[in-house]
Amino acid sequence: MTIEPKDLLPTFATGEEYHLLAEEYREQRKDFEGSLALLDKAISLYAKEARWDKLALAHQSQVLAYKHLMNFPSPGITSEEALQKAKEAAQKSMDVANAHPDETKAVLGACYFRLGEVALLGRNYSEAVEYFGQAVTNHQGTNAERGDFRYHLGEALVLTGKKEEGIQTILQGIEEIQTHTSEVGDFLEHVWVSGAYMRLAEILREDKPDEARRYLTEAKKIIDSDPRLKIRKDQWEHLAATFSR
Numbered sequence: 001m002t003i004e005p006k007d008l009l010p011t012f013a014t015g016e017e018y019h020l021l022a023e024e025y026r027e028q029r030k031d032f033e034g035s036l037a038l039l040d041k042a043i044s045l046y047a048k049e050a051r052w053d054k055l056a057l058a059h060q061s062q063v064l065a066y067k068h069l070m071n072f073p074s075p076g077i078t079s080e081e082a083l084q085k086a087k088e089a090a091q092k093s094m095d096v097a098n099a100h101p102d103e104t105k106a107v108l109g110a111c112y113f114r115l116g117e118v119a120l121l122g123r124n125y126s127e128a129v130e131y132f133g134q135a136v137t138n139h140q141g142t143n144a145e146r147g148d149f150r151y152h153l154g155e156a157l158v159l160t161g162k163k164e165e166g167i168q169t170i171l172q173g174i175e176e177i178q179t180h181t182s183e184v185g186d187f188l189e190h191v192w193v194s195g196a197y198m199r200l201a202e203i204l205r206e207d208k209p210d211e212a213r214r215y216l217t218e219a220k221k222i223i224d225s226d227p228r229l230k231i232r233k234d235q236w237e238h239l240a241a242t243f244s245r
Contacts, residue, residue, distance in 0.1 A: 009037055015045035019058055022065075030230060032065045033074060039065070052100035056107050059096065062089035063114045067121065068231060071238075083121055090114040109139035113149050120156055128156040142183035147176025148192040155199050167203065170196055187228055194222040194232050198239055205243065216240060 012018050022038035025031045039062050046055040066086035070079045077085070094111045097104040104111075116131030132153035139146045151173030158166030174196045181189040197219035204212035216239070223229045223236055 009034065009041075012041075015042040015049055015051060015054060015058070018042035018045065019054065019061065022058075022061060026061070026065050026068065027231065028228065030068075030072070032068050032072070033076065035065045036062060052096055052103040053107050056093045056096040056104050056111060059089045059093035060107075060110060060114045062086075063093070063117065067117070070121070071235070083118070086121065087118045090118045106140045109135045109137075109141065109146075109149065112138060113152070116152060116156065120152070120159070125156055125159040129153065129160055132156050143180040144177045144184045144189065144192075147173040147178075147180065148188075149173070150176060151192070151196040151199070155203075158203050163203070167200070170200060170203075187226065190222050190226045190229055191232060194219045194229065194236070197222070198236060201239065201243075213243065216243060 010021070012021075018038045019042040022035045022042060025035035025038060039058055042058045043055060046052075046058055063086045066082045066089060069077055069082040070086070073079070090111075093114055097108050097111045101108075112131050113135035116128045116135055119125075119128035119131055132149060135149040136146060136153060139149055151170045154166045154169030154171075154173060156166070157163075157169055160166075174193055177189055177192050177196075197215040201212045201216040201219065204215065216236075219236055220240075223233050
């Protein structure tokens with residue numbers, strides 16, 4: 001398995017500079033290999049700088065990049081390898097939190113959240129419910145982010161067979177995000193709410209197809225309103241194609 005960045009990477013003095021650019025490479029350029037290469041540099045510098053909270057978050061950014069490589073194939077890595085790498089990165093994030101609890105209290109909820117994400121991707125749904133529940137409980141960030149954690153908990157509940165409870169939890173999460181958008185800005189709100197609507201569309205497509213299409217349409221409205229949602233647009237188009245079959 002060889003993952004190479006598409007372009008020559010710049011040189012920075014701090015981990016944070018590398019980390020910020022890695023986020024841009026992932027979300028705006030869709031260059032996941034480049035993002036991972038930048039994160040390697042950020043992680044090395046964060047460790048030297050003893051910035052343990054930032055180090056945990058950098059490993060979480062690795063999870064996101066590997067998640068996208070599962071959906072957008074790369075010659076250097078298979079979907080199965082990307083999932084394994086995402087699991088390893090999520091666990092490294094939690095390992096940092098466990099080793100430096102005082103410095104990482106603010107990101108502990110997010111550590112649990114990424115473990116929940118990879119459990120969900122690995123179809124370990126009961127484990128995902130546990131991790132997402134811990135993410136909500138240990139969350140110390142914005143109320144909007146807690147709403148994102150909660151909607152993922154709802155998705156996991158649905159997948160364990162608790163459909164109605166799960167749907168209500170997703171809706172509660174959406175309400176939290178929308179009520180507290182000012183805490184995080186419209187980009188994250190658009191990412192989170194469009195994703196929640198898409199999950200609802202998937203969940204309801206068999207039992208309530210009209211309601212499912214309504215949520216699919218609401219997600220598209222958000223995506224069309226924000227050109228920054230490049231990855232979400234690709235994901236929506238893939239999901240919408242399954243509705244037309």
